[in-house]
Structures are given as C-alpha cells and as structure tokens.
Amino acid sequence: MIFIDGFTAIIIFLLGLSVGSFLNVLIYRLEIDKSVFKGRSFCSQCKTTLGWLDLIPVVSFVLIKGKCRYCKKPISWQYPIVELAVGFLFFIIANFFFVDESIMSLAQTIYLWIASSLLVVIFVYDFKHLEVPDILVVLGVGVTLIASFFGKITLSGGILQALLGTLICAGFFFALVVISRERWMGWGDVKLGLFLGLLLGWQKVLVAMFLAFFIGAICGIILIMVKKKGMKSQMPFGPFLVISTFIAIFFSAQLINWYLNILYL
Numbered sequence: 676m677i678f679i680d681g682f683t684a685i686i687i688f689l690l691g692l693s694v695g696s697f698l699n700v701l702i703y704r705l706e707i708d709k710s711v712f713k714g715r716s717f718c719s720q721c722k723t724t725l726g727w728l729d730l731i732p733v734v735s736f737v738l739i740k741g742k743c744r745y746c747k748k749p750i751s752w753q754y755p756i757v758e759l760a761v762g763f764l765f766f767i768i769a770n771f772f773f774v775d776e777s778i779m780s781l782a783q784t785i786y787l788w789i790a791s792s793l794l795v796v797i798f799v800y801d802f803k804h805l806e807v808p809d810i811l812v813v814l815g816v817g818v819t820l821i822a823s824f825f826g827k828i829t830l831s832g833g834i835l836q837a838l839l840g841t842l843i844c845a846g847f848f849f850a851l852v853v854i855s856r857e858r859w860m861g862w863g864d865v866k867l868g869l870f871l872g873l874l875l876g877w878q879k880v881l882v883a884m885f886l887a888f889f890i891g892a893i894c895g896i897i898l899i900m901v902k903k904k905g906m907k908s909q910m911p912f913g914p915f916l917v918i919s920t921f922i923a924i925f926f927s928a929q930l931i932n933w934y935l936n937i938l939y940l
C-alpha cells in the first residue's frame with residue numbers, strides 16, 4: 676500500500692538515489708583506505724577525474740552504457756544496483772514509518788534511512804571482501820545508542836530491549852565463532868550483531884537471526900547444487916543478516932503473530 680503522495684515519493688526516491696551514489700563512493704574509499712570527503716570522484720581504472728555528467732545516479736550508467744567515457748573500461752553493476760536499492764529503501768521506509776507526519780515519525784524515518792544506508796554498505800563490503808569494516812559498526816552502534824534514548828525512534832522498544840538484543844545476537848555469534856574457531860561464523864558477524872541487536876531489540880533480532888540462517892541455508896544448498904561452491908568454501912553471512920534485518924524492520928510484527936498462531940492453533 677502506498678501512503679505518501681506521488682510528488683513526495685519521487686523526491687524521496689531521488690534523495691535515495693543520491694545517497695546510494697554517495698555510498699558507492701564510500702565503499703570505494705573504504706576499499707582503498709582513502710578519506711570519503713577528500714578529493715573529487717575519479718574512474719577507478721584510468722583515474723580520470725569525473726565530470727558532473729558522469730555522476731548522475733543510474734542515468735549516467737545508462738547513458739555511457741556501463742563503460743567509462745575516457746578509457747572505455749566497464750563500470751561495475753554495483754553502482755546502479757546500490758543506487759536503485761537505496762532509492763527504493765528510502766521510499767519504502769518513508770512509506771512505512773512516516774505515517775502521521777509527526778516529529779517522532781520524521782525522526783524515526785531519518786534514523787532508519789541512516790541505519791539502512793550503513794546496512795547496504797555492510798552488505799556490499801562483506802559480499803565482496805568477507806569483512807565488515809569497524810567504522811561502519813561504530814557509526815551504526817553510536818547513532819542507534821543515541822536514538823535509543825528517545826524511545827520510539829529505533830525499533831527496539833527501549834534501551835533495555837536494545838541492550839538485551841545486542842547481548843543475544845552478538846553473544847550467540849560470539850559463541851559460534853569461539854566453538855567453531857571461525858569456521859561457521861566470523862568476527863564480522865559478531866560486530867554486526869552488536870549493531871543489529873540495538874537496532875531491532877531482542878524480539879525482532881531473534882526473527883532476523885532465524886531468517887538469516889534460513890535464507891543462508893537455502894542459498895548454500897542452491898550454490899552447492901549448481902556447484903558454484905563446495906561444502907567447505909567460505910560464504911559471507913553478513914549479507915543474509917542484512918536482508919533478514921530489512922525483512923524484520925518491515926514485517927517482524929506479522930512474522931511474530933504468524934509464528935505464535937502456529938504455536939497455539
């Protein structure tokens with residue numbers, strides 16, 4: 676269902692596209708260990724400084740047919756995919772949470788825009804490099820702790836539920852890492868667990884954890900069947916956690932009700 680009007684929706688989608696474009700820069704700078712705010716954007720292949728024509732989200736990628744205008748080397752699909760994903764996320768979040776146009780729901784929407792931006796970067800980085808950069812977790816935990824003190828801005832339901840969520844999520848992953856000596860799960864998942872527990876609170880984070888294992892298992896089986904991965908090859912768990920967190924952000928109430936209904940039928 677769509678609650679916000681068409682004009683607002685378009686503005687929010689365009690805002691999401693631009694943020695997505697910035698996040699691509701952030702991912703690239705994290706990869707080469709450069710400051711985000713230093714210097715202009717340039718082609719990662721030929722290092723030519725890009726003009727504004729090259730920097731319009733999605734549009735530039737289509738216009739230049741996925742190739743650098745200067746050196747003709749292909750540009751990664753990551754760029755338009757991240758931009759579009761963040762555009763849609765910003766729209767869906769506003770549609771779900773900016774419901775009564777109060778200051779509180781505006782604050783919640785902006786908080787979730789920031790949190791989901793960090794989650795998108797974590798998704799891409801862990802997917803590509805099997806690693807979750809500390810700075811992203813520090814930012815996520817910091818913003819969420821501050822927001823938790825204002826009650827209804829995060830989704831945890833309060834600071835105690837948030838801290839319990841972190842204890843359960845990061846604690847469980849910590850145990851798995853120690854028991855399996857990093858074979859089942861990595862330290863990046865423990866770090867991510869700190870952020871997700873605070874963001875979702877203990878009830879919703881349990882939903883997200885369950886979903887992540889479920890989706891991860893299905894993808895693992897499919898990948899083994901099509902022989903893309905062997906039984907022992909490493910697969911990042913962070914992307915599954917991020918997808919599950921998004922499902923929990925939007926649908927955890929329905930999922931919990933559905934589950935309780937099955938239990939008590």
Ligand SMILES: [Zn+2]
Pocket residue numbers: 718719720721722723743744745746747748
């Ligand atoms: Zn180039």
